[in-house]
Amino acid sequence: MLVRTHTCGQLRESDVAATVRLNGWVNSYRDHGNLVFIDLRDRYGITQLVFDREDGAAQSMMDAADKLRNEDVIAVEGTVRVRKGGENPKLATGKVEIVVTSLEVLAKTDNPPFLPDDLAKLPNEELRLTHRYIDLRRPSMQRVLAARHKVYQVTRRYFDEQGFLEVETPILYKSTPEGAREFLVPTRHVPGSFYALPQSPQLFKQILMVAGCDRYMQVCRCFRDEDPRADRQAEFTQIDLEMSFVRREQVMQTMEGFVRRLWKEMTGIDVPPLRRMSYREAMEDYGIDRPDTRYDLRIRDVSDFARTVEFGIFKSALEKGADRPRFNSKKGVVKAMRVPGGADKLTRKVTDGYTEFVKGFGAGGVAVVKVIKGEDGQPKLDTGIAKFLEPRKAEFLALLGCEVGDTVLFLADTYSVATKAIGELRQKVARDMGLLPAPGAEGGPWNFLWVVDFPMFEKNKDTGKWVAMHHPFTSPTDEQMQAFLDADPDDEVTIEGIVSAGYDIVLNGQEIAGGSVRIHDRAVQSKVFKLLGLTPEQAKEKFSFLLEALSYGAPPHAGIAFGLDRLVMNFVGTDNIRDVIAFPKTQIGADLMTRAPSPVPEAQLRDVHIRALTPPAP
């Protein structure tokens, strides 16, 4: 084989007259009879090859060149010269070409289902995933792989400098109720028993702290058998971290340093110190615990004002949970969002659509009012619930700082329903109003923030049971520790008010990292398990290893995990998670290239003591 001396992205004018060898794929060819041009491509770039009969190319080689087709794999030897046809400024090698003297066809291709061409319209994703090896040849996909690789390198370098040890943790793990549904793996050796694939290495990293590892990191795969979502994969990658002898502050500083380093190396920009926002502030102003702060659109609690308005829907909402404290999920509230310029843009049809939209989040509908210019030139309330607000117009306008041209949208329901619904609505309105900024040169604007002081527990709507908002190993804040230990498990209001020592990093409305100070005290951990409805026997069965480890000298520890796929999505500017994973699965978890999951022979099932209830589709 004519082994390459250079890559297809390497040759420059300074190489003119050199004899070189290149290997690669035929990216395109132009055949002028006695003159054949081939663009040869590899991961590094494209170089033009010339087969020229008049330049002395042998007829046999001309015949072979003539038969080359897109995606054939070839090796050539030849001489570098300045391009006769003039420079191609689009290519790094665009000043030169190679006059080929020898050609070796390394592999002929079948007719490809599509060409890995970034300029042509992309084929549908199913075809791309089925023939991922062709799709990945596209220069833009090669850039994604390179960006992802760089994220790994910067990550490992930074955490190595900070004294973290990379430790691998098992993939075949124990089934533990950590939050998400697990993938199970049967084993031949123990009939009826299963491994689970880890949702995250959470407990191993905590146990590594008990084991004296002090600072742990791992770029690791996590598995969650969750319902499909556009930005999720059942199998995804985390940058997983844990630190000993720290409180929240030290973790936040170390991780902020990482974010700054990563953004500097990936985009060249200097991330300013991250702003901090409490969960409560996020929920109050943005209706979500991962607010998108690239645009303003604030939400206001206008319950006190709404109490003075004779409007049935406000009144009945405010009667709900009237005796409950502020921010309690079951207390009735009225929330409002002022949309500057909405009076024109948000037509009746659009706002009717909002009512349908919020029904999806359990709310009854959206009340609307517009602020228009009256005949007297003064602001006038129009449409929707204008007549109910009219008697209190001045107060209303002042309360929200309304101006002519605004629309105000209201949500009246329990705190949890109204907050969730208006938070989702805020994002929709932002899109409808065109408030999302277009990406700049370095991909930004990048709006980072820490969200802190989350509640420890929330009620699962379907089961009515408490669930840990982060995970069951998250500690209450130091200040709330005693209140937590003293709390009566049946005292719903108090339990809902316990604040955890969790923290998330939010970027442009996405959670890119989440973590917490952990429980390192066995009694506190047992109380959490109890609240989550585990009997002492169940807790022992599931978590005895953790509880035991906690009783043999556990240092205070805390950690976090970054979603690596999401980080890469930001750097390469895609909102499709499949674009940043070499071999992703579809939304229903299928690998179209290998055709996994797939049925297995009866005998193989018998080996692992399993009988399928549903026979495989033929």
Ligand code: ASP
């Ligand atoms: N294990 C957690 C998760 O996967 C992250 C952490 O708390 O460190 O979300």
